[in-house]
Amino acid sequence: MIVGIGKNSTRKQLQDRLEAAGASFPTLIHPNAVIGAEVEIGVGSVVMAGAVINCSSRIGKGCIINTGATVDHDNVIDDYVHISPGVHISGTVHIGMLTWLGVGSVISNNLKITSNCIIGAGAVVIDNIMHPGTYVGVPAKRVYNK
Numbered sequence: 001m002i003v004g005i006g007k008n009s010t011r012k013q014l015q016d017r018l019e020a021a022g023a024s025f026p027t028l029i030h031p032n033a034v035i036g037a038e039v040e041i042g043v044g045s046v047v048m049a050g051a052v053i054n055c056s057s058r059i060g061k062g063c064i065i066n067t068g069a070t071v072d073h074d075n076v077i078d079d080y081v082h083i084s085p086g087v088h089i090s091g092t093v094h095i096g097m098l099t100w101l102g103v104g105s106v107i108s109n110n111l112k113i114t115s116n117c118i119i120g121a122g123a124v125v126i127d128n129i130m131h132p133g134t135y136v137g138v139p140a141k142r143v144y145n146k
Helices: 008-020
Strands: 117-119 133-136 141-145
Touching: none
Parallel strands: 117 133
Antiparallel strands: 133 141
16 A cells, blocks of 8 residues: 655654554556666655656655656655655755655755755755755745744
8 A cells, every 4th residue: 555645744644553553565666767776765655757766865665756856866865755846856965754845946965954844846955954944945045943
C-alpha cells in the first residue's frame, strides 16, 4: 500500500501507524523517471514522471519526488520530505525530515536545510537553513517561525 497524502506530518503519522500494524510499503517509480547509479529510495516513497535522481543520492521513506523535480548527486533527503514539481536540488545537499520544497524552488549546492521547513514556491536557497520555519524569496528568507 502507499499513503497518498501530500501533507508530510499526516503521511508520516498514517504510514507509521500502518507499519506498526504490519503493513508493507512499496517504492513507486514512474517509468519516465531517471534514477542514477547507487541511489537508495526508502519504502513508501514515490518518484513521479520526469523526475531525475542522480548518482549516490539517498531518499528516505515516505517521500514524494514530484513531476519534473531534479535531485542531483550525493544528496540526502530525510524521511517524509515533499519535493514539489519542478524543484531543482544541486549536489551534496541534505534536506531534513518533514520539509516541503514548494514548486519551482531551487536549492544551491553543499547546503543543509533543517527538518520541519517550508520552502516557498520559486524560492532560491543559497545558505544553510538551520531553524525550522517558512522561507520565501530570492534569496530565501524566513518569514514565519514554526
